[in-house]
Amino acid sequence: MKEPGGLVGWNYSGSIDTSYSTATVNGAEDIGGLVGFNNGAGGITNCYSTGTVSGRAYVGGLVGENGGAVTDCYSTGTVSGQSYVGGLIGGAHGYWEMPSVIRCCYSTGAVSGKEYVGGLVGINRNWAEGWYASHRISNCYSASPVTGTDSVGGLVGLGSPDDVTACFWDVQTSGQATSAGGTGKTTTEMYDPNTFRAEGWDFVGQVDGPHDVWAEAEGGGYPILYWQLPSGLGLPRFSGGTGEPNDPYIISTPQELNSVGHNPRLITCHFKLVHDLDMIGCAFYPIGDHDYPYAGVFDGNGHTVSHLTITGESHVGLFGLLESGAEVKDLGVVDVNITASEGYVGGLVGLNWGGVTDCYSTGSVSGTSYVGGLVGRNSGDVTYSYSNGSVSGDSDVGGLVGYNQGSITTSYSTGSVSGTGNYVGGLVGFSGEEGNLIQCYSTGAVTGIHQVGGLVGSNSYGNVINCYSTGAVSGGDQIGGLVGDSFRGPVTHSFWDTQTSGQTRSNGGTGKTTAEMQVAKTFLDAGWDFVGETANGTEDIWWILEGKDYPRLWWQAK
DSSP states (O other): OBSOBSSEEEEESOEEESOEEOOOEEOSEEEESSEEEEETTOEEESOEEOSOEEOSEEEESSEEEESSEEESOEEOSOEEOSEEEESSEEEEEEBTTBOOEEESOEEOSOEEOSEEEESSEEEEEEOOOGGGGOOEEESOEEOOOEEOSEEEESSEEEEOGGGEESOEEEHHHHOOSOOSSSEEEOHHHHHOHHHHHTTTOOBTTOSSSSOOOEEOOTTSOSOEEGGGSOTTTTOOOOSSOOSBTTBOEEEOSHHHHHHHTTOGGGTTOOEEEOSOEEOTTOOOOOBOOSSSOBOSEEEEEEEEEESOEEEESSSBSSEEEEOTTOEEEEEEEEEEEEEESSSOEESSEEEESSEEEEEEEEEEEEOSEEEESSEEEESSEEESOEEOSEEEESEEEESSEEEESSEEESOEEOSOEEESSEEEESSEEEEOTTOEEESOEEOSOEEOSEEEESSEEEEESOEEESOEEOSOEEOSEEEESSEEEEESOOEESOEEEHHHHOOSOOSSSEEEOHHHHTSHHHHHTTTOOBTTOOTTOSSOOEEOOTTTOOOEEGGGGO
């Protein structure tokens, strides 16, 4: 039998996450305790196998033959075969566009074979060239007893040592003094986490963001993966709660807030703020990033986080990245100072796939692309929120949101916005397909080079409904009082002030004088729903002090 696996026989371009197998597996070739053959863009993450595995060739405790990515996994079962036998993976081959990547994994089960036998990998050979030749085994170890007759290694049986980085094997338990890559250590040295930290391994408890991969086993021993820790062990303490939806962790100090972003086991938990927090002098790490997006609910409970200072590369804000289904609500970030060298930068959220409700930001936000006063890039929902801080960047720069492919409703921005490139807007820099701006406004001054608008710099296939802008607008070309550039993006019942903006044209919307913009009739005639009238609806979205001010949203009167 070829390509049997304890869970999957052949994984091609699929993803296997948080899975395990305890099955006994045997066959001829490509035999794995979890997966027989993993190839293409196939990824295996946070998985393990413990069953006995046997076969003839390409036999591995977790994977028989690998041409994809295996990360944060382990195997402990006994493995036996003839050729290409490994405690974790029998054969790792980097094909043309399918490099083998083995990162942050370990094996401890006994391994026996005839040729090409390794405690972690039997053979690690790259058949790719050029760019695709970058496959690696990194930050892995083996403590497996290893026996064989030809090309036998404590970590790798056969392969180039240059393809093995920051890896170790136990020379005592393995019975092997050599390996085709890695560094041999005694059992005592392997039990010492400093052995691994010296090579850059990241352990739970280090203050360096949510990159925790390894942990010290309770009672000592070899390192384990962070997700193997018992629930609650090693987690920071909070002022109450369990992190569950109906019992969120209670945050009452800056230190408690700052502990969240450093621990990936908290990234799905729920939190509630019970005090205003001043983060001055705090070296803060954003909550959630590309590898560990925040997936819980964070309830600000009407409180603020002030003087938050962050300097980073991308996905920068109080929250770096919100996963779909995550939510931040009822929270203000005050006097922020957020700076990024790249993109996805916001006073509250760098990249939002979830929901932001009843939130606001003040202060200064700057970056290169996807820069917003509240959210850098929005692919979720932003509701009942605002920003009045200054925002600057290159392209896709907006007072509230830099780049929008989601929904922004009943929200506003008042801060100044400046960009040195394309797509600069008082509320949103660029609103793309599926982007909606509904019942929103902006009043801040906007300056840019191309596609610059008082409300939105460029509206491509998006919808702008019942919105207005009043800020001064200046730039090079494709400049508009409301919308700078529009490509099949409908603009409905929306207005801009031709006097305060200094612009008589716009790619959508209707220009009005200041006097016309400060009377209800202008907007009522367009179907806007105001407090005290029922002809246009009963939701009472807008209210106005006629002759003195522009329309305001109902919740601003609270």
